[in-house]
Amino acid sequence: MCVRIIVVLAVLTGITGSPNVTIRPEVDMPAHPNSVPETVEDAEIFGQQEVLEEEEAEEDVMATGELNPNHYPAQRAAKVVQHYLNTRYGSPYRLFGLQRVHSGNAEDVADSGRKYQLEISVQEMISNATAKCSAEVFFAMGEQQRSAQVQASCEELLKIDTKAQEEAFYQQYKMNQSLLPAQNLPDSYGHIEPDMKPLWHLGTVASSFVMLNESTENTLYNMAQVANITQLPTENDQLKFDYHILLHEMVSQEIIHWKLLFTWSPAGGVKVLHMEQLPHCHDCEKPINTK
Numbered sequence: 001m002c003v004r005i006i007v008v009l010a011v012l013t014g015i016t017g018s019p020n021v022t023i024r025p026e027v028d029m030p031a032h033p034n035s036v037p038e039t040v041e042d043a044e045i046f047g048q049q050e051v052l053e054e055e056e057a058e059e060d061v062m063a064t065g066e067l068n069p070n071h072y073p074a075q076r077a078a079k080v081v082q083h084y085l086n087t088r089y090g091s092p093y094r095l096f097g098l099q100r101v102h103s104g105n106a107e108d109v110a111d112s113g114r115k116y117q118l119e120i121s122v123q124e125m126i127s128n129a130t131a132k133c134s135a136e137v138f139f140a141m142g143e144q145q146r147s148a149q150v151q152a153s154c155e156e157l158l159k160i161d162t163k164a165q166e167e168a169f170y171q172q173y174k175m176n177q178s179l180l181p182a183q184n185l186p187d188s189y190g191h192i193e194p195d196m197k198p199l200w201h202l203g204t205v206a207s208s209f210v211m212l213n214e215s216t217e218n219t220l221y222n223m224a225q226v227a228n229i230t231q232l233p234t235e236n237d238q239l240k241f242d243y244h245i246l247l248h249e250m251v252s253q254e255i256i257h258w259k260l261l262f263t264w265s266p267a268g269g270v271k272v273l274h275m276e277q278l279p280h281c282h283d284c285e286k287p288i289n290t291k
């Protein structure tokens with residue numbers, strides 16, 4: 001019997017302690033928002049969560065010093081860098097995903113917050129180029145309204161030239177402002193029509209503004225689905241969109257609905273005009289005094 005326990009323990013340790021566990025960026029292959037994660041990688045991440053919870057139960061403070069690159073604290077901070085890069089440099093043809101955390105370090109900054117120093121690999125999802133980046137993420141303490149401050153250098157990934165495709169997309173949607181009703185990107189089979197992909201990328205970039213703003217040391221946000229898109233009349237040469245998006249918060253396992261009004265042009269990039277969290281769906285489906 002003892003032997004069996006040891007074998008089980010060894011197997012468990014092998015899984016949760018594997019140095020090769022990475023969080024796959026979900027942008028290109030998202031799970032259906034209502035589905036329970038099924039892949040091995042997700043299972044491994046949940047394994048880590050258990051390990052992490054044990055650690056947190058022992059001491060009620062955040063991990064400090066050198067971090068395990070595969071555990072949540074480093075992964076969460078690194079995910080914020082992904083959102084930051086998308087808000088700064090994203091477009092319908094440029095979308096960043098966290099590929100891997102190589103190393104991480106966290107330190108308390110006297111009474112003001114916590115700073116993470118990270119070495120990560122970031123992938124540009126459309127060209128598939130990958131580069132190593134150094135990044136610093138600072139979470140302010142006490143001020144819940146303030147989003148994380150990020151510095152990152154990923155020059156390699158910014159060399160990818162997407163101008164021609166962006167200009168073509170811009171002209172297409174500027175000329176033709178009657179966008180087909182676009183819904184459910186991806187659909188429940190995880191599929192996105194090729195001509196809808198730039199709109200999905202654009203929605204993911206815009207969602208990164210929400211995810212950057214909402215992220216804390218205790219969250220891990222992913223884009224799950226674009227529920228629907230409405231194109232509004234172009235203003236000041238900026239394409240204008242209204243998106244209803246679903247975000248997946250991995251720690252609480254919540255699906256969160258947001259409405260996003262934003263503009264985009266090749267020169268202006270994404271500018272969010274309005275973001276609003278919508279009530280949980282069991283609330284929004286309740287009929288409101290329909291008489």
Ligand SMILES: *[C@@H]1O[C@H](CO)[C@@H](O)[C@H](O)[C@H]1NC(C)=O
Pocket residue numbers: 018019020
């Ligand atoms: C871990 O990754 C390295 C290189 O990335 C590889 O050589 C090694 O076989 C992997 N180990 C496991 C357990 O997958």
Ligand SMILES: *[C@@H]1O[C@H](CO)[C@@H](O)[C@H](O)[C@H]1NC(C)=O
Pocket residue numbers: 127128
């Ligand atoms: C992207 O790179 C991965 C390996 O890093 C490869 O498996 C995949 O086929 C590539 N996809 C494209 C579209 O080039």
Ligand SMILES: *[C@@H]1O[C@H](CO)[C@@H](O)[C@H](O)[C@H]1NC(C)=O
Pocket residue numbers: 144145147213214275
């Ligand atoms: C970020 O969120 C806070 C509330 O959490 C809000 O007050 C602030 O306006 C948001 N920032 C943007 C750019 O919408």
Ligand SMILES: *[C@@H]1O[C@H](CO)[C@@H](O)[C@H](O)[C@H]1NC(C)=O
Pocket residue numbers: 172176178179180
């Ligand atoms: C313009 O939009 C309409 C309706 O969405 C669509 O049928 C048509 O193919 C589009 N034309 C061009 C040139 O994109």
Ligand SMILES: *[C@@H]1O[C@H](CO)[C@@H](O)[C@H](O)[C@H]1NC(C)=O
Pocket residue numbers: 227228244
């Ligand atoms: C967009 O999708 C959401 C969620 O499915 C739904 O509540 C909303 O009514 C839809 N809006 C439009 C304009 O289709």
